[in-house]
Amino acid sequence: MNKNAKTYDVTVIGGGPAGLAAAISAHEQGAHVLLIEREDRLGGVLKQCIHDGFGLLRFGEKLSGCEYATRFMHKLEETDVEVRALTFASRIEKTDEGFLLSLIQSSGFEQVKSKSLVLATGCRERTARQVAIHGTRPAGVLTAGSAQYYINILGQLPGKNCVILGSGDIGLIMARRLTLEGANVLGVYEAKAEPSGLMRNIYQCLVDFDIPLHLSKTVTEVHGRERLTGVTVSAVDERMNPIPGTEEYIPCDTLILSVGLIPENELAESLGVKISRATKGPECNQDYETTVPGIFSCGNALHVNDLVDYVSESGENAGRAAAAYAKSGHEHRLKSVEVKTDKNFGYIVPSHIDLPAKDSVPFFFRTSKTRGRTRVKAFMDGKEVFSKVFAGLRPPEMEKIEIEAAKLQGAGPLQFTMEVDEHEQ
């Protein structure tokens, strides 16, 4: 090990919204912070999110993604956080004193030490191969995020006649963007029986431009050798299996995929962090500390969020907790209590709580399917500690609730349930 290695209290991996918030909040706690970003500019995916709607919860304004990130970058400029752009953390090892990071940067290879880590590595888009689209491999098949990069960063239109597969928010946003830039969006196809994106995006991105949304239909084959010439779409049954005889050929030169995001946790896994099957992000406590002491996770690396405001919030919590860990290790903990849900939940974060908890504990959850008026309850040792009615729940819309720490006492587990609200009219 390099004895002259620089030492930091907190190292944040990833300079997107989660990492920016984590670095700032760790700094505010008095920590000596290093922020590592592999691209040349900070901001993560927000650099290419030129559309607005960001920051409504935090700033009460409809900012564009770029503006939202810029606000955090300006705040970061006022700190002495050491920012290293165009730097890649190729390897991280756990040592007796903390962590040893191997960094590759333009000045060469360097190792640095850090007492704690915040993994703000974001997420990746699911690709064509991951949704089993078969056929040839022509040019013109790309993810919505790539299309967004081509148009908004490079100023290049990826195609003229586009089919969009998947009704995730980025796909909807790109349907509008492509239309405004002069491309022809033939339709959005969604294998599920209901749209994956936010309703407001269906309205302002599709309805506004008369772009048809086809539910329970998917792309089953792509055609073309050099360039995409068309796609075959088929209707699917409830189990999302294509129904023979429903095939329809649609000539197009571009297929854009908006079929989901998966938390990026390659570094976390290399460090032995336990990954949740439900969120595909690390299992964590209320401070977003993973199962490896001193490693914290936040933002879309932890679980895929639909609002950046929540990404920043988790970054701030993780940064604050990482700074506290670097300073004094763990405070006295009585026990760890598992957070459980019934089958009606898609997932809930955090996966466990370390007691005693402080102030109030935020929980983020998604429903497994669309529901009407629903009551969400939480029990600890048979005692009801939380109860709230939601007018409706949809899987694409993440919900946040808070439970006072004073109520979270007992042996656990903390059990969440959902039931149809009896007062439904």
Add this chain to the structure above:
Amino acid sequence: MNSKEGKELICIVCPNGCRLNAAMGEDGQLSVTGNKCKRGEKFAQAELTNPTRSLTTTVRTSFSTMPWLPVRTDGEIPKKLIGDALKELQSVLIEKNLRCGEVVLTDLAGTGINVIAASDL
């Protein structure tokens, strides 16, 4: 999206995305249901008379490190003027450094709305 009872809308003011039903009564009064807050009513009123949208796009710069600058309108413009607005923005070329929030173009398509930089350049 039309029905006898009224027009089905989705409010785009905030992420709640309330499903609204807006019906014009015989007295010319608009009645809106489904909104969780007052802004929904205002939104429905505008949707039925003069729908407006904020516009976000990019404009060309002379900087090779960032050839396109993200911009947005600092308010909403009538939906029907979006095409004209985009055409006007196509001729913009930014040749100097800017801070996020600085005005790039005034009075977009005669709407009185300005276009501002959505990022530092």
